[in-house]
Amino acid sequence: MPVGEAIFTQRAIRRLKPDPIDDADLEILLAAAARAPSGGNRQPWRFLVVRDQKLKDQLAEWYVDAYWARRRERGFSGPEAIPKDDSSGQAALHFSTNPENYARAPVLLFVIAEYKGADIAAACQNLMLAARALGIGSTITSIGGIHEADVHRLLGIPDGMDASCCIPIGWPEGKFGPAQRKPLREVAFLDHFGAAGPWSSD
Amino acid sequence: MPVGEAIFTQRAIRRLKPDPIDDADLEILLAAAARAPSGGNRQPWRFLVVRDQKLKDQLAEWYVDAYWARRRERGFSGPEAIPKDDSSGQAALHFSTNPENYARAPVLLFVIAEYKGADIAAACQNLMLAARALGIGSTITSIGGIHEADVHRLLGIPDGMDASCCIPIGWPEGKFGPAQRKPLREVAFLDHFGAAGPWSSD
Numbered sequence: 001m002p003v004g005e006a007i008f009t010q011r012a013i014r015r016l017k018p019d020p021i022d023d024a025d026l027e028i029l030l031a032a033a034a035r036a037p038s039g040g041n042r043q044p045w046r047f048l049v050v051r052d053q054k055l056k057d058q059l060a061e062w063y064v065d066a067y068w069a070r071r072r073e074r075g076f077s078g079p080e081a082i083p084k085d086d087s088s089g090q091a092a093l094h095f096s097t098n099p100e101n102y103a104r105a106p107v108l109l110f111v112i113a114e115y116k117g118a119d120i121a122a123a124c125q126n127l128m129l130a131a132r133a134l135g136i137g138s139t140i141t142s143i144g145g146i147h148e149a150d151v152h153r154l155l156g157i158p159d160g161m162d163a164s165c166c167i168p169i170g171w172p173e174g175k176f177g178p179a180q181r182k183p184l185r186e187v188a189f190l191d192h193f194g195a196a197g198p199w200s201s202d
Numbered sequence: 203m204p205v206g207e208a209i210f211t212q213r214a215i216r217r218l219k220p221d222p223i224d225d226a227d228l229e230i231l232l233a234a235a236a237r238a239p240s241g242g243n244r245q246p247w248r249f250l251v252v253r254d255q256k257l258k259d260q261l262a263e264w265y266v267d268a269y270w271a272r273r274r275e276r277g278f279s280g281p282e283a284i285p286k287d288d289s290s291g292q293a294a295l296h297f298s299t300n301p302e303n304y305a306r307a308p309v310l311l312f313v314i315a316e317y318k319g320a321d322i323a324a325a326c327q328n329l330m331l332a333a334r335a336l337g338i339g340s341t342i343t344s345i346g347g348i349h350e351a352d353v354h355r356l357l358g359i360p361d362g363m364d365a366s367c368c369i370p371i372g373w374p375e376g377k378f379g380p381a382q383r384k385p386l387r388e389v390a391f392l393d394h395f396g397a398a399g400p401w402s403s404d
Contacts, residue, residue: 001205002335003203003204003205003208003332004335007234007237007328008234008237010239023401027400027402030386030390032210034386034389034390037213037214037342040290041383043384046395047390047391048390048395049391049392049399050393051392052393055393088242089242121327122324125238125328128239129209129331130209133204140241155395156394156396156397157395178237179239181243182245184236187247188249188250189249190253191250191251193314195358197228198228200229
């Protein structure tokens, strides 16, 4: 698949079939992630593929728990408090209201930062673009906060590392397609912040 | 260009021809960057394309200055103190020892974080993969630190935003090709941190 098609049709996919991702596909995703650039080529990441169903079930419970703990901190008491026009919040309900939906992903793929603040986003993006190219759905989720220590203990992750980024991957039930983004003229400028560039309006 | 080829042949390109990047190519890079995923779809980025030579000359001086200020903080007095086996440090010398090499890039492209700590890395990676697909070279550099306020003033960047990420882009003098990375077995595990997965040794 051309780079452009992958980039322009990437979107968060949460409705996943339980069908397995085979080893060869998984290796492509991991190899793509591991090729990402990093400052000083430090490659400050580790990848942990979780396929074991018991582990996934436990992680899914913690995911839902940690999600609502973060939401409550921001004043949202539960699903009914998420505004209808918060499309990201609404979409996240598929995972956050039902641990079975989360545990159903054939793979929970942790992208672990070697230390808090290490920049792992380029690795995540390579992984998700490679997934898109293979037709595999993904989205970044977070199991941090109140269950951080639990996750570390369950999976044997060393202290000091940050395992809060977890990417459920699987074959999509829905479709890929362009996601909603701000028009280019609102975010891209020429030679001075706020100055319009020669690009078209979108 | 297929996603896989772009990902597996992406590398930092610093030796750039001064030839211009045309508007259509630039728009593709910006549109690709602006498609990147972000938490809650907040898209916490702005893009500032600097083509004006006087601006670039000034920014290049500050880049070199800020680079060595950071290096001195870590105990490196100058170019001769960078270890010969520090391949990233050695490669960076092309920019860091000569502002003209930096200012020679036809475009200095700032990926500005809406606030300190906003995650802009997926946008940067989309931009650089789209560049790779078009044959355009790029690498992430930083003009932060001692010249942060100067950069903001020169380019009209609002207080509170973070403009430390600057990507010089241009047509490469050298070649693309695979970069050096750790073998997969050292960074990717199955079901427990440190446990080998079914992937081959590299």
